[in-house]
Amino acid sequence: MPPHANRSxxxxxxxxxxxxxATIALFLALFMAQAxxxxxxxxxxxxxxxxxxxxxxxxxxxxxxxxDLRLKRIALEERIGHEYRQPLDSSLQVISDVTTEIDQxxxxxxxxxxxxxxxxxxxxxxxxFRTYIRxxxxxxxxxxxxxxxxxxxxxxADIHLxxxxxxxxxxxESATGMRWLYPHTWAGFAAHAHELMTRISSLxxxxxxxxxxxxxxxxSLTRIRQEVAGYEATLTTMLRRENEQFxxxxxxxxxxxxxxxxxxxxxxxxxxxxxxxxxxGSLFYFHYRIVQHLRQMSRRFSDSxxxxxxxxxxxxxxxxIDDFERCLVQIADNFHRELQMNSRHIKAITTIWNVxxxxxxxxTDLREKPSDALGGSLExxxxxxxxxxxxxxxxxxxxxxxxxxxxMTQDYASPAFRSSEKYAVxxxxxxxFQRIGWTNSLSGWIARHAAIDPWTPDSGGDVYxxxxxxxxxxxxxxxxxxxQGLDGAVIGIRLLSKKGEKLxxxxxxxxxxxxxDPENVPGESDWMFMTIMAHQxxxxxxxxxxxxxxxxxxxxxxxxxxxxxxxxxxRPPTPPVINGLEIDAVISMASQVGGDYYDFIPFRDGRIxxxxxxxxxxxxxxxxxxxxLKTTFKALRVETLSPAQILREVNRILIGIIAESYFITMTxxxxxxxxxxxxxxxxxxxxxxxxxxxxxxxxxxxxxxxGYPLGVIETSFKERKVMLEAGDTLLFFTDGVLDxxxxxxxxxxxxxxxxxxxxxxxxxxxxxxxxxRLDSFREGLDAPDDITAVSVIFQNGDSDGTPQESDPT
Numbered sequence: 169m170p171p172h173a174n175r176s177x178x179x180x181x182x183x184x185x186x187x188x189x190a191t192i193a194l195f196l197a198l199f200m201a202q203a204x205x206x207x208x209x210x211x212x213x214x215x216x217x218x219x220x221x222x223x224x225x226x227x228x229x230x231x232x233x234x235x236d237l238r239l240k241r242i243a244l245e246e247r248i249g250h251e252y253r254q255p256l257d258s259s260l261q262v263i264s265d266v267t268t269e270i271d272q273x274x275x276x277x278x279x280x281x282x283x284x285x286x287x288x289x290x291x292x293x294x295x296x297f298r299t300y301i302r303x304x305x306x307x308x309x310x311x312x313x314x315x316x317x318x319x320x321x322x323x324x325a326d327i328h329l330x331x332x333x334x335x336x337x338x339x340x341e342s343a344t345g346m347r348w349l350y351p352h353t354w355a356g357f358a359a360h361a362h363e364l365m366t367r368i369s370s371l372x373x374x375x376x377x378x379x380x381x382x383x384x385x386x387x388s389l390t391r392i393r394q395e396v397a398g399y400e401a402t403l404t405t406m407l408r409r410e411n412e413q414f415x416x417x418x419x420x421x422x423x424x425x426x427x428x429x430x431x432x433x434x435x436x437x438x439x440x441x442x443x444x445x446x447x448x449g450s451l452f453y454f455h456y457r458i459v460q461h462l463r464q465m466s467r468r469f470s471d472s473x474x475x476x477x478x479x480x481x482x483x484x485x486x487x488x489i490d491d492f493e494r495c496l497v498q499i500a501d502n503f504h505r506e507l508q509m510n511s512r513h514i515k516a517i518t519t520i521w522n523v524x525x526x527x528x529x530x531x532t533d534l535r536e537k538p539s540d541a542l543g544g545s546l547e548x549x550x551x552x553x554x555x556x557x558x559x560x561x562x563x564x565x566x567x568x569x570x571x572x573x574x575x576m577t578q579d580y581a582s583p584a585f586r587s588s589e590k591y592a593v594x595x596x597x598x599x600x601f602q603r604i605g606w607t608n609s610l611s612g613w614i615a616r617h618a619a620i621d622p623w624t625p626d627s628g629g630d631v632y633x634x635x636x637x638x639x640x641x642x643x644x645x646x647x648x649x650x651x652q653g654l655d656g657a658v659i660g661i662r663l664l665s666k667k668g669e670k671l672x673x674x675x676x677x678x679x680x681x682x683x684x685d686p687e688n689v690p691g692e693s694d695w696m697f698m699t700i701m702a703h704q705x706x707x708x709x710x711x712x713x714x715x716x717x718x719x720x721x722x723x724x725x726x727x728x729x730x731x732x733x734x735x736x737x738x739r740p741p742t743p744p745v746i747n748g749l750e751i752d753a754v755i756s757m758a759s760q761v762g763g764d765y766y767d768f769i770p771f772r773d774g775r776i777x778x779x780x781x782x783x784x785x786x787x788x789x790x791x792x793x794x795x796x797l798k799t800t801f802k803a804l805r806v807e808t809l810s811p812a813q814i815l816r817e818v819n820r821i822l823i824g825i826i827a828e829s830y831f832i833t834m835t836x837x838x839x840x841x842x843x844x845x846x847x848x849x850x851x852x853x854x855x856x857x858x859x860x861x862x863x864x865x866x867x868x869x870x871x872x873x874x875g876y877p878l879g880v881i882e883t884s885f886k887e888r889k890v891m892l893e894a895g896d897t898l899l900f901f902t903d904g905v906l907d908x909x910x911x912x913x914x915x916x917x918x919x920x921x922x923x924x925x926x927x928x929x930x931x932x933x934x935x936x937x938x939x940x941r942l943d944s945f946r947e948g949l950d951a952p953d954d955i956t957a958v959s960v961i962f963q964n965g966d967s968d969g970t971p972q973e974s975d976p977t
Contacts, residue, residue, distance in 0.1 A: 187450050194443045198436065219273060220418045226270045227411040230290075231404065233263045237297070238400050256301060260294055279413070286406050293399035300392040303385055310382045461489055465496065516697075519552045520704055542712040543577040546705060550580035553701045557694045561585035561656065562594075562682035564611065565663070565705060572605040573612060573678065576709075585684050593653025608649040610641065614660035615678045640686060656684040661702045663709065679705060743958075744768050746776060748841045750961040752935040755954070756904075762954035763790025764902050765797055771807055774842060780900040780958055781834035782853065784877075789830070796825060797832060811836045811849035812887035815878065819851065822879040831877040835900055839960065846898065849887045852877035854906065858890060859897040859925045866929045868922045897934060898960040899925060904953035905938070911947050920945070935959040 237259040267290055274283045483490050523545045550563045563580040566573040585591050598604065606612040640657050663677030679702050683689065690698065743751040755764055763783030770776050781797055783790040800821050806814060814836055822832065835856060837848030848856065850873035858869045875885045892898075901921065908916040924941055928934050935957040942955060 187447070187454075191443070191447050194446075198439060198443070202436070216421060217418065220414060220421070223270065223273050223277075224411060224414050224418070226266055226273070227407055227414065230263065230266045230270070231407050231411070233259060233266060234400060234403055234407070237263065238397075241297075241300075241396070256297070260297060263290065263294065279410070279417075282410060286403070286410065289399060289403055289406065293396065293403060296392055296395045296399060300389065300396055303389045303392060307382065307385045307389065310385060458489060461493075465493055469496065469500070516552055516556060516701075519548065523548050523708060542709065545708050545712070546577035547580070549701060549705055549708065550577065553698065554580045554582055556697055556701075557690055559683055559685065559688040559690050559694065560681060561684040562591075562654070562680075564678075564680045566611055566615075566678045566680065568615060568678065569603070572603050573609065573615065574603045576677070588684070590653040590655070590684065594651060597648075597652040598650045602650070604650040610646070610648045610651040610654060610658070611678065611680050613646060613648075614658055614680050615662075654682055654684075656682060657686045657689070658682050659698075661698070663702065663706050677706070677709065740766075740768050744770060744776060746774075746841060748963050749776075749839070750932060750963060751776075751959070752933045753956075753958045754935045754939045755956045756939060756951060757954050758904070758951050759787055761788055761791035762786060763794060764904065764954035764956040765794040766900070766956050766958055767798065767801065769801070769806055771838075775838055775840045777806060777811075777836065777838045778900060778958060778960070779834065779836050780853065780902065780956060781832055782902040782904075782954070782956070783832050784830050786954070793826060793830060793832065796822070797834075810887060811838055811847050812885045815849050815851050815875070815885040816883075819876075819878045819885075820882065823882065826879045831879045833877045833903075837898075837900075839898075841962075844892050844962065846890045846892065847887060848890070849873060849875070849885045851875045851885060854901060854903050857899040857901075857921060857925060858892075859899070859929065860893060861895055861929075866926045868925045870918070892962045894962055896962045897925065897929075899934065899938075900956075900958040900960075901938070902954065902956040904951060904955040905942065905957060907952050908942050908946055908955075909949065909952070910945055911949065916942065916945055932961065933959070934961070 237256065240255050240259060267287060270283065271287065274280050277283075526541070526545065546565050550565065553563055554560050560580075561582050562585060565576045567576050581591055604611060606615075639659075641655050659681045661679040661681070663679055681698065740753070743753050745751075751768070753766055753768075755766065757764070763785055765779070765781040765783070767779045768776060769779065779801065781794070783793040783797070797818070800818050801814075803821075804814060804817055809817065815834065818834070826832075832851070833853040834851045835848065835853040836851075837846050837856070839846045848871065850856075852875055855870035855872045858871055860867055860869070871888065871890060873886050873888055876883050899921070905921060906915070906917050921938070924938055925934065928937055931937065938957050938959075939955065942951070
């Protein structure tokens with residue numbers, strides 16, 4: 169159980185850290201003990217075993233040297249001379265060196281006493297062997313004397329000096345034997361004894377040997393040889409036994425080391441096992457505590473049903489688990505609040521949908537203002553807001569103007585507040601739909617301190633905060649002329665679109681909410697619902713504005729359709745049929761109505777007049793001017809007037825009708841099939857193209873006549889007469905043909921029109937084919953301007969086709 173019943177006593181991180189620290193400490197302790205044992209084992213292997221191996225190798229070497237010395241002695245017995253003594257002396261020196269090294273290794277060894285015995289025998293063996301060498305030397309000298317020959321080198325050994333050398337060697341050996349008894353004084357004494365023995369031996373080599381006969385020398389040699397052989401047999405046996413004993417000691421030490429290691433590891437296995445069990449038990453207990461508490465949490469959440477509150481459990485003792493439980497409980501509570509809020513929203517959505525449906529219905533009575541439907545919709549939304557927020561007493565929706573605030577709908581007042589004296593004071597100071605000022609009203613102060621969203625996410629997260637000021641009216645310190653009698657708390661919410669734009673004709677809106685009881689403040693769900701309703705009010709206002717624009721656009725579209733039908737009815741439905749002429753005409757508007765115009769005027773004498781005009785601008789104004797132009801033509805007596813006179817009269821009439829910013833370009837020609845001629849005049853319009861055959865080829869010539877557009881200034885116009893032949897083609901067109909462009913920006917232009925006429929000299933209906941050519945040239949792009957084309961083909965008759973200019977009469 170935790171030490172405190174109301175809070176956690178440790179965090180999961182701290183518990184895991186403590187377990188890790190304890191486990192690491194135990195592992196370190198065992199590791200240090202293991203390292204200490206391994207260090208001791210390494211010292212044993214490095215010192216004891218290595219020294220033992222060196223001793224054994226020296227013993228084996230000593231045996232080999234003794235064996236080699238014996239073999240040399242046997243092999244050289246028959247050879248008398250200096251060559252005989254030199255290899256024996258070398259072997260004796262090696263044996264002495266090996267003996268000294270073994271003596272150094274066995275200074276503090278337990279078998280030191282045994283080595284003293286062996287080293288004494290080795291010293292006696294070396295003394296006997298040196299005596300043997302001197303006897304051989306004397307025998308050699310006696311042999312030289314018996315032969316009466318001088319020896320090749322002086323022989324300076326004296327056999328009687330050997331007794332003195334034995335005394336010195338015995339002294340050196342005694343000092344070596346006392347080494348283990350007196351380690352401090354031995355070193356100096358042994359060094360002096362060894363030096364004395366060396367010098368006396370050198371001196372003995374310089375002294376002449378005593379005079380002995382050969383038989384005596386040989387008898388001594390036999391005796392010394394037997395003594396040396398005895399020493400060799402004894403030393404061989406003792407060294408082999410001692411070597412075997414060292415091998416047994418080495419094997420026993422190794423087995424002891426192994427047994428100690430096994431015992432050490434056997435004693436550590438329980439500790440390691442205990443450590444592992446402790447760690448596993450701690451982890452299992454920790455896991456059990458967590459799983460047990462999580463299962464209880466799962467049962468609680470499974471058994472609980474909303475809106476019943478989820479019961480709490482005692483703390484588990486682990487901070488993270490308890491924090492997780494509190495987080496889940498908080499999530500469940502938040503979900504419960506969201507569920508309640510959603511139920512309120514579902515009820516409100518039906519009302520909002522009905523409001524939007526009523527707002528979007530098509531008005532049959534055009535006298536009904538859009539603000540009437542909008543006011544009713546906003547009133548229903550305020551009523552819905554009051555029903556869903558019980559603490560709300562008064563709500564207003566106002567739009568700001570330059571000189572104050574204007575209500576957009578009737579105020580909402582709760583039944584309790586409506587029956588109070590405060591409401592009576594409020595209604596006496598504030599009339600229905602009364603405009604109020606910025607400084608003499610409560611709403612003016614609220615508008616200056618209103619928030620956009622009263623319930624907004626904090627730093628873009630999921631945690632919301634209240635951003636609207638919930639202020640007490642008595643804190644304002646103002647005495648308003650309007651909206652008197654209110655002394656509770658107010659909230660102001662600015663009504664802006666999602667893009668931050670103002671509403672209702674670029675005027676910002678305001679939602680003012682009044683709470684008569686300052687203690688009964690709205691809760692979180694109320695704040696959220698007020699924010700949602702504020703956005704819904706913005707949507708309704710925007711929808712009303714869009715619906716009003718849509719209704720106006722639909723009405724305008726309908727009117728444009730009628731205008732298009734009227735304008736189309738002013739144009740000839742089909743080109744006239746005249747003998748000897750093939751007439752074709754096409755028109756394509758860039759919009760529903762346009763400023764291009766063409767017409768055919770038949771005369772009673774068989775002539776026909778062709779009018780092609782282009783009004784500056786596009787759309788409805790240009791279309792109206794085409795109607796004016798047609799009416800003007802109808803008012804004139806065209807049969808009695810020449811083309812130039814017609815243009816002059818039309819220009820005079822239009823100057824007094826159209827505005828200064830508008831003008832009309834026009835070409836007017838009268839074709840006489842009987843004389844195969846055309847009289848024409850031009851008022852700033854694109855030239856007519858004349859295609860004729862000459863010298864076996866097609867020639868396209870523009871008929872250019874200078875002149876001002878109509879409706880600009882009072883002026884006269886020039887006129888030309890063109891004689892035509894069979895097969896000639898006349899093409900009237902507006903500048904919309906020249907302004908067509910393709911996707912690369914290339915312009916069709918006059919060159920394109922001339923090329924088209926040359927390519928279509930043998931086909932009929934060139935006007936329609938020109939329109940198809942322009943559609944293909946634009947590659948799907950819209951035409952920048954209205955397009956009009958009228959073509960006339962002369963089918964019979966003779967003429968030289970020379971244009972003639974005549975003065976207007």
